[in-house]
Amino acid sequence: MSTSPITTHVLDTSRGRPAEGVPVVLERLEDTGEYVVLGRGKTDADGRLRDLLPPEPRPKPGTYRITFDTGAYYAAQGTTGFYPTVSITFLLRAPEEHHHVPLLLNPYGFSTYRGS
Numbered sequence: 327m328s329t330s331p332i333t334t335h336v337l338d339t340s341r342g343r344p345a346e347g348v349p350v351v352l353e354r355l356e357d358t359g360e361y362v363v364l365g366r367g368k369t370d371a372d373g374r375l376r377d378l379l380p381p382e383p384r385p386k387p388g389t390y391r392i393t394f395d396t397g398a399y400y401a402a403q404g405t406t407g408f409y410p411t412v413s414i415t416f417l418l419r420a421p422e423e424h425h426h427v428p429l430l431l432n433p434y435g436f437s438t439y440r441g442s
Contacts, residue, residue: 329376329377329381329424330365330375330376330377330378330379330380330381331379331381331384331385331421331423331424331425332352332365332378332379332385332390332392332418332424332425332426332427333374333375333376333378333424333425333426333427334350334369334374334375334378334392334394334426334427334428334429335369335372335373335374335375335426335428335429335441336348336369336373336394336428336429336431337373337428337429337430337431338373338431338432339430339431339432340431340432340433341403343373344369344371344372344373344374345369345373345399345429345431346369346370346371346372346373347368347369347398347399347402348368348369348373348394348395348396348398348399349366349367349368349394349395349398349399350366350367350368350369350375350378350392350393350394350395351363351365351366351392351393351395352364352365352366352378352379352390352391352392353390353391353392353393354385354386354388354389354390354391355388355389355390355391361391364378364379364385364390365377365378365379366378378392384421384422385418385421386418386421387418387419387420387421388417388418389415389416389417389418390415390416390417390418391413391414391415391416392413392414392416392427393411393412393413393414394411394412394413394429394431395410395411396409396410396411396412396431396436397409397410397411399431400433405433406433407432407433407434408433408434408435409436412429412431412436414427414429414438416440424442425440426440426441426442427440427441428441
C-alpha cells in the first residue's frame with residue numbers, strides 16, 4: 327500500500343493512547359507569501375493520518391505547515407486544553423524522502439520531531 331509522502335501520528339500522552347479523530351490540515355508556503363492547502367483529514371484509531379497527499383507526484387521542496395485542531399479533539403473527549411491548535415512549520419528539502427511529522431500531545435503541552 328502506498329502512503330502519502332508526508333504523514334503524521336498523534337499520541338495523547340495524558341491518556342497514554344493514540345489521539346483518534348484529530349482534524350489535520352497540510353499547507354505549503356507559496357512564493358506569494360500565502361499558504362495553500364494541499365490536504366486535510368482526521369487521524370484514524372491508531373492516531374495516524376497516512377493519506378494527506380497522494381503517493382505521486384512528490385511534493386516540491388519548500389516550507390510546509392501542518393496544523394492540528396486540538397481544540398476539536400479535546401472537545402470530543404469532553405475536556406479542554408490550553409492550545410486550540412498546534413501548527414508545525416517544517417522545511418522539505420528532499421522530495422524523494424518520506425517526511426513523518428509526529429505530535430505528542432497533552433492538554434497543556436506538546437512536542438514534535440522528525441520521524442521515520
